[in-house]
Amino acid sequence: MKIMWTYIVAGLTIFGLMLLVGIGLRASQAGWLPIDPGTFYSLLSLHGVGMITAMAIAGLGLLWYLVDRDIQLDARLAMLAFVFFALGVLAVIVSVIFGHYGALWTMLYPLPFVGTTWPSWATGLWLIGVALVMLGFMLICAQLLGAILRQYGGLGSALGIDYVFHRKRFEAAGKHPPSPQILAATVVSIDGLIGGASGLLVGIAMIAHWLDPHVVIDPLWAKNLTYQFGHTFANLTMYMAVAGIYVALPICTKRAYHSSVPLVVACWGTLVFVIIAYFHHLYMDFVQWPAVQYIGEISSYLAAVPVVVVTVFGGLMLIHRSGMKWTLGSTFFFAGMVGWIVGGSAAILDATIPFNVDLHNTLWVPAHFHTYLLEGVLLFILGWVFVSLEQRADSSSNAFVRWIVGLGIFGGGALFLIPFYIAGAAGVPRRYATEPAPGPFWAGVATLGALLVLVGVLAALVEGIRLARAPAVRAAE
């Protein structure tokens, strides 16, 4: 429990700070807040890497706890990984606030080194900070995977291969397939180690170039590795948080969420295709081998669609006629599934090559990942937090609080996200401090939406503190 709350509280704290930065950035694009372009790109760098890291830290805390319920894990290693995360975040903040690093989270070679307006040490500190975060992430992934391998006696059993191909014999032997949350942890840990290896390699190459400019780097190679890591890391935050659905919805509905053959096979799809879906970020890199463009498109569908369909269908079947009480916790989970579908659909639309020709690097891209993170990953994490607190206090929020939080986070969220989609469809480019029309108008609307999100988040924070301070009636799940 201590590890879970340490990670979740740290992740949500970073999220809150990055939310404020994000509101400032949108207000600046609307022309409401004067921020010079250099500072804008520094803050955009911080916002991008900070939000993903925040969701990953909170998601890992949740996933670690869910695995620890089934297989005892050593909390000291999780705390050591947390130290890596904390040092990494600190290094990144210093590089941006004091060094004004501004080559964005993608740090695409050679941008952090050529024609920069910030000192060299800021680039180095940024790279070291990101590498520390990756190390923390890989430590947790290795711990989860190792524990699962120990428990199940090998990868085949952990992935439910016997269960799928020899089901009668498997069930006759009295065996049970891995639980859905263990499947999610297996996918996250394996893909996390592969993505982390890519990230560390390109990170070391960049650090080597920073220390010794004679070390050249192939830019296309660096871009492939950066996106292989970055896309995988960002995508996996969802699967960390989704594990919460498999445990929390049964608590809310008093029904069990079982592993099934479709769920196991869908997880295999995610395991294989998440790590190669990143090619959809390189559609405009025409020197790439053309086949990988098609691999990127097909993988984007196969990584997401099966597991979303099976999980959401299973979740809805659990809720249907269950008499579930619509508390903040259960509402967050339900709304999170909606956000997952909307953000995921927008993502695979953008990953479809004929659409990508028009949408590539427009505001459509941040539209989909803001939907995915704000109205998907974040809601699953908040859902888990509130289900835990409601269980512990045997209490739930009143209708007024639910409406304030709902209007803020869901209503304000929609008002914040829709302008991204409209401006993206109109061809407004992403990552511009000064946007062409109609960008500034929609940035203004989005700023109002983001302020409403802030109100909802603050209301949820106050309510969360109230529930946490209430006397414990029973141990939380």
Place this chain on the structure above:
Amino acid sequence: MNRRNIGFVVIALTALAALVPFVDRHAELPIWQHHLLHAALMAGGGIAGILVSARPRSTSGGSAFWLLPATIAPLLAMLAMWPSAYGYFEMHPIGHAIEHFTLIALAFTATASAECYAAGLGWIVGGAMIFMAVAAARGFGVTFGNGS
């Protein structure tokens, strides 16, 4: 011959291969070929690490802190493959051989540590490490017509 002994044979053969710089003293290999040869040495060290430390899957694993060397050793191995140092090593076979032994030792440490935590994990950590070493050949210290 049991797995442990096979592991010792593999490490002995890999160590012999690490002495190649004394045989072919002035070979001027392109950096990408250097990386691939180093990947092969690391594969030898990694496989030996797994075989030497392997235990039955049914036994419980060791301390979680075995994961620290398992995670850090591949990172150090990539640093040991610093491309601009290859020119120096081609002229100094003793240094070159020491570099090879360092890579083998780091690969051995990574997989053996992972295997000590959980049976089977060494293959995954080793696979990720070899992926890094092979992938390095495409762009770490090398460009293929995509500028610098």
